Structure formats: structure tokens, C-alpha cells
Amino acid sequence: MSSDVVDNIPERLREELARRGYSLAGAARAIGDDSSQSLRDTLAGRKKCTAELLARLSALGIDTWYVLVGVNNHASSVQSVEFSATCSTIPIYDIEAAAGSGRLFDAERIDRHIPLDSQWLNEHGVDAQHVVALTAVGDSMADTVNEGDVILVDRSRTKPDGVFLVRVGDELRIKRVQRMAGGALSLVSDNRKYEPELITPEMLGRGEVEVIGQVFGHLGRVS
Known part of the structure; x- marks a missing residue:
């Protein structure tokens, strides 16, 4: 896996949370965290996106394959909505x-x-x-x-x-x-x-x- 793919994991995770309509606080609460700080640190690149976190996020409908490797079926639809x-x-x-x-x-x-x-x-x-x-x-x-x-x-x-x-x-x-x-x-x-x-x-x-x-x-x- 290239370094660019890994480096862009936080950005793709942010996109997926937005696609599903989750705020930081709402997503953290939905996966059982008492605070949004850990998720905030992950999105900022201060913490690694762990397999355990992805497993919990997948229950929210987050496309974890896209988060990991940058390939999904949502990219064109997201872009068309935003622009x-x-x-x-x-x-x-x-x-x-x-x-x-x-x-x-x-x-x-x-x-x-x-x-x-x-x-x-x-x-x-x-x-x-x-x-x-x-x-x-x-x-x-x-x-x-x-x-x-x-x-x-x-x-x-x-x-x-x-x-x-x-x-x-x-x-x-x-x-x-x-x-x-x-x-x-x-x-x-x-x-x-x-x-x-x-x-x-x-x-x-x-x-x-x-x-x-x-x-x-x-x-x-x-x-």
C-alpha cells in the first residue's frame, strides 16, 4: 500500500462521516465513546486509524474499504451532490x-x-x-x-x-x-x-x- 493511500486515510474517513451525516460528537457517541477527542485526533492525523476503530465505524455504514484503500462506489455520487x-x-x-x-x-x-x-x-x-x-x-x-x-x-x-x-x-x-x-x-x-x-x-x-x-x-x- 503506497504512502499516499495511508496518509489520506483521515481525509477519507472524514468524507465517509460526512456522507453518512455524522458530526464528530454524533459519531463518537454512536460508537460508544464518552468523548469525541480520540476520533478528532484520528481525523487530524495525530493517531492511527486502528482496525478496532474501523470495525466499530462499519456498524454506522462507513465504507471501511474506501477509508483504507481509496476505492468505493460513492465517490461520483458524493462529488455530484457537493458541486x-x-x-x-x-x-x-x-x-x-x-x-x-x-x-x-x-x-x-x-x-x-x-x-x-x-x-x-x-x-x-x-x-x-x-x-x-x-x-x-x-x-x-x-x-x-x-x-x-x-x-x-x-x-x-x-x-x-x-x-x-x-x-x-x-x-x-x-x-x-x-x-x-x-x-x-x-x-x-x-x-x-x-x-x-x-x-x-x-x-x-x-x-x-x-x-x-x-x-x-x-x-x-x-x-
């Missing part, structure tokens, strides 16, 4: 890496890309160039958005009310954002065990809180 004129390619960002500065998404690592139907985006009044995606964590918005869901965010829409991705300090949160009197905002969770959080105009003015964009779907419409 079809009827599809828009949307970047999925690593939520852990993204939870940082005000340059959010501008200098963060793209985990992978997914194709979305351009007509579906148009029906939602969304311009693909403003759309980013990331994986949700936590249960504060269950069952509207569940942990492991890939959420779709329209960065051109930042005016409440609705479900939004919000940066509070160095944390990213998915909340229902409601306008309050005097320019304040209320961050509300659909899971009622979490209390609403009041964001004052002063916090907004100091840049402590930023409304990143509206969550309009998670591979489906947010209610």
Missing part, C-alpha cells in the same frame, strides 16, 4: 474551538462541509453565504434542539425575537432571545429547569454579549 448547482456547501465549525473571541467563525477551524439544497434555503429566505453550522451541546433547548444536533445559523439575522446563537463571554449558547423594555434582552431556555437570563444594555454595550445569528434549522426546521 451540484442545486446545492450550497455550508461549513460546519467545531463548537469547542468557536467559543471564543468576537472574530467568531472568521478564524476558527472548519470541521467539515455539508451540502444543502439551495431551493430549501431560498424557501426559508436564507442566503447561503451567511449560513454557518455547528454542533449543539447541552440540554437547555431540549427538545427543540438536542445535544449532537447540527444547527444552521443565519448570521445576517441578529434582531430578536426567536431562537438565536448567542455569545456570552467566552461561551456559545442557543437560546430564545426576547426583547425587553429599555433595550435589555432575555435569554430563555426551552428546558424549564433553566431560569431565564437577563442581559442588560450595559452588557451589550461592553461587548460581553453578542447575538451571532438566528437558528433557522437543525437539518430541519426549528419550531
Whole structure:
């Protein structure tokens, strides 16, 4: 087996996870790992892709022969979906890496890309160039958005009310954002065990809180 074939195993594995619709967190959870770090290290080339890992991934429908040697029956169909004129390619960002500065998404690592139907985006009044995606964590918005869901965010829409991705300090949160009197905002969770959080105009003015964009779907419409 040539060195090029071996060196490209992580990239082919990433392609297969994307083909099957798995995020890093979702795939790790599906194969029984408590954390996505081991799989993340494999995709980054920091760890070897073991036979034991491939055996577990095969249960998810991953084409392990393609991962190993680069030959499959999916390549032409994957390419045609990604580059079809009827599809828009949307970047999925690593939520852990993204939870940082005000340059959010501008200098963060793209985990992978997914194709979305351009007509579906148009029906939602969304311009693909403003759309980013990331994986949700936590249960504060269950069952509207569940942990492991890939959420779709329209960065051109930042005016409440609705479900939004919000940066509070160095944390990213998915909340229902409601306008309050005097320019304040209320961050509300659909899971009622979490209390609403009041964001004052002063916090907004100091840049402590930023409304990143509206969550309009998670591979489906947010209610």
C-alpha cells in the first residue's frame, strides 16, 4: 500500500462521516465513546486509524474499504451532490474551538462541509453565504434542539425575537432571545429547569454579549 493511500486515510474517513451525516460528537457517541477527542485526533492525523476503530465505524455504514484503500462506489455520487448547482456547501465549525473571541467563525477551524439544497434555503429566505453550522451541546433547548444536533445559523439575522446563537463571554449558547423594555434582552431556555437570563444594555454595550445569528434549522426546521 503506497504512502499516499495511508496518509489520506483521515481525509477519507472524514468524507465517509460526512456522507453518512455524522458530526464528530454524533459519531463518537454512536460508537460508544464518552468523548469525541480520540476520533478528532484520528481525523487530524495525530493517531492511527486502528482496525478496532474501523470495525466499530462499519456498524454506522462507513465504507471501511474506501477509508483504507481509496476505492468505493460513492465517490461520483458524493462529488455530484457537493458541486451540484442545486446545492450550497455550508461549513460546519467545531463548537469547542468557536467559543471564543468576537472574530467568531472568521478564524476558527472548519470541521467539515455539508451540502444543502439551495431551493430549501431560498424557501426559508436564507442566503447561503451567511449560513454557518455547528454542533449543539447541552440540554437547555431540549427538545427543540438536542445535544449532537447540527444547527444552521443565519448570521445576517441578529434582531430578536426567536431562537438565536448567542455569545456570552467566552461561551456559545442557543437560546430564545426576547426583547425587553429599555433595550435589555432575555435569554430563555426551552428546558424549564433553566431560569431565564437577563442581559442588560450595559452588557451589550461592553461587548460581553453578542447575538451571532438566528437558528433557522437543525437539518430541519426549528419550531
